[in-house]
Amino acid sequence: MGPLLRALEAVNERLESCAICGNVDTINPCGICVDPRRDARALCVVEEVSDLWALDRSRLFPGKFHVLGGRLSALEGIRPEDLGIDTLVRRIEVGGIDEVVLAMNATLEGQTTAHYIAERIERFPVRITQLAHGLPVGGELDYLDEGTLAQALRARRPVS
Amino acid sequence: MVLTRLSLSDFRSYADALIVPGPRFVVLTGENGAGKTNILEAVSLLAPGRGLRRAALSEMARDGGAGGFGVAARLGDVDLGTGATALAPERRQVRINGAPAAATALSEWLSIVWLTPAMDRLFIEGAANRRRFLDRLVLALHPAHAVHTARYEAAMRARNKLLAEEGRPDPVWLGALEAQMGEHGSALAEARNDTVTALASRLTEAPEGPFARAGLVLDGWSHGDLATELAASRPRDAAAGRTLVGPHRSDLLVTHLGKGQAAERCSTGEQKALLLGLVLAHADLVAERADRRPVLLLDEVAAHLDPLRRTALFERLEAGGGQVWMTGTEEALFEGVPPTAQRLRVERGLIGTI
Numbered sequence: 001m002g003p004l005l006r007a008l009e010a011v012n013e014r015l016e017s018c019a020i021c022g023n024v025d026t027i028n029p030c031g032i033c034v035d036p037r038r039d040a041r042a043l044c045v046v047e048e049v050s051d052l053w054a055l056d057r058s059r060l061f062p063g064k065f066h067v068l069g070g071r072l073s074a075l076e077g078i079r080p081e082d083l084g085i086d087t088l089v090r091r092i093e094v095g096g097i098d099e100v101v102l103a104m105n106a107t108l109e110g111q112t113t114a115h116y117i118a119e120r121i122e123r124f125p126v127r128i129t130q131l132a133h134g135l136p137v138g139g140e141l142d143y144l145d146e147g148t149l150a151q152a153l154r155a156r157r158p159v160s
Numbered sequence: 161m162v163l164t165r166l167s168l169s170d171f172r173s174y175a176d177a178l179i180v181p182g183p184r185f186v187v188l189t190g191e192n193g194a195g196k197t198n199i200l201e202a203v204s205l206l207a208p209g210r211g212l213r214r215a216a217l218s219e220m221a222r223d224g225g226a227g228g229f230g231v232a233a234r235l236g237d238v239d240l241g242t243g244a245t246a247l248a249p250e251r252r253q254v255r256i257n258g259a260p261a262a263a264t265a266l267s268e269w270l271s272i273v274w275l276t277p278a279m280d281r282l283f284i285e286g287a288a289n290r291r292r293f294l295d296r297l298v299l300a301l302h303p304a305h306a307v308h309t310a311r312y313e314a315a316m317r318a319r320n321k322l323l324a325e326e327g328r329p330d331p332v333w334l335g336a337l338e339a340q341m342g343e344h345g346s347a348l349a350e351a352r353n354d355t356v357t358a359l360a361s362r363l364t365e366a367p368e369g370p371f372a373r374a375g376l377v378l379d380g381w382s383h384g385d386l387a388t389e390l391a392a393s394r395p396r397d398a399a400a401g402r403t404l405v406g407p408h409r410s411d412l413l414v415t416h417l418g419k420g421q422a423a424e425r426c427s428t429g430e431q432k433a434l435l436l437g438l439v440l441a442h443a444d445l446v447a448e449r450a451d452r453r454p455v456l457l458l459d460e461v462a463a464h465l466d467p468l469r470r471t472a473l474f475e476r477l478e479a480g481g482g483q484v485w486m487t488g489t490e491e492a493l494f495e496g497v498p499p500t501a502q503r504l505r506v507e508r509g510l511i512g513t514i
Binding site for chain 2: 080112113
């Protein structure tokens with residue numbers, strides 16, 4: 001146990017939030033922000049660090065990330081200034097970003113936050129996109145709820 | 161759509177009870193206070209919402225129990241369960257096939273409609289109870305209605321809170337919430353419109369029978385650009401402390417078609433017949449459109465009908481099919497129910513076969 005505990009302690013001491021994107025890493029700026037192989041023109045906005053990890057697990061997204069640190073919630077008193085929204089706007093303002101992907105959860109608060117951010121950044125010349133909602137891979141239709149099925153139908157696309 | 165098993169643990173008057181209901185009529189008889197309605201309430205919790213008494217969850221745990229309760233049911237090969245724990249007595253937990261789920265997901269599996277003595281005043285009371293009754297009817301045809309309603313109301317609460325804050329609330333944040341209200345509000349209004357229109361035309365075309373035919377009109381906000389209307393209404397809403405426009409203020413207007421009279425001006429008996437006729441027509445509509453019948457919970461309904469209407473009710477229910485749970489104090493009330501019905505006697509938290 002000794003080496004493991006010492007390793008965990010070392011990680012705990014060195015962990016910090018990335019000043020650019022809000023990710024958690026042992027270096028600041030974080031490994032993703034300083035990685036030259038990443039496409040700096042594409043930026044994916046997520047609620048929590050765990051969402052970043054989920055998306056980055058298999059390098060699904062080639063660009064960089066921005067972690068908000070939560071989602072807007074009037075009832076819980078989580079306001080825009082409590083989240084990394086101003087830093088996001090500044091990142092986009094600086095330029096060099098072509099696309100912003102809003103990868104919020106499909107909850108009411110997640111979608112409200114996505115809508116809020118879209119409005120805040122619509123004045124910039126960037127393409128604003130959102131994750132699709134619908135049929136999960138390997139999912140069977142008769143097990144899906146009506147809301148998900150409706151979303152999947154609305155977002156149907158031509159077979160190429 | 162029938163329950164094939166219902167088990168209650170520490171629920172109301174029941175420490176532990178198991179019912180293996182038959183596919184059609186389940187008749188529960190017993191004295192006042194024996195616990196008949198508790199069983200119907202347990203079934204009603206297998207739908208989204210607060211159940212047929214609209215009671216707090218903490219009230220449902222048995223006195224002298226551990227503080228939590230559980231209701232579990234089997235529906236074909238699907239297991240539905242709900243309850244609360246002693247640690248979080250006000251938090252409703254739902255399991256579908258063993259996996260945690262949102263209460264709104266229950267409507268995907270089962271639709272339940274009930275009539276209780278408290279609903280005798282449905283046409284006289286405020287619009288909120290009529291909206292709730294309508295939403296239960298809508299849910300049987302549009303299972304996603306529960307999600308749209310929950311999200312619409314959550315966005316509205318958040319918007320009301322922002323509008324009540326000191327200083328000028330963030331207009332972009334308000335806009336984001338209004339967009340959500342617009343999306344979900346339109347979906348819920350559309351589902352209500354569809355249900356009322358289909359039910360109204362069914363009732364209009366039906367022949368006169370023992371149960372008065374109801375004319376139905378949905379009054380209030382029904383379509384349009386709700387987000388824009390909400391944005392325009394911000395100052396008024398802030399002053400009022402609530403949201404003044406939207407489908408949360410709609411009302412179901414009911415008339416007695418035969419008499420051409422508003423339901424609230426009809427006699428108590430006529431109002432009851434209207435309500436019953438509405439529920440029966442709805443069950444037929446659901447069977448036709450969704451190929452499943454809602455489970456009907458009729459609490460003390462037979463007792464308040466004259467023998468002619470009581471027989472007519474049992475005949476309609478028998479012809480329609482589907483599972484119907486009924487309660488009453490006297491076994492004699494249910495003589496007209498087919499002999500295949502399951503008859504249970506309820507006494508002080510115990511259930512026995514007759």
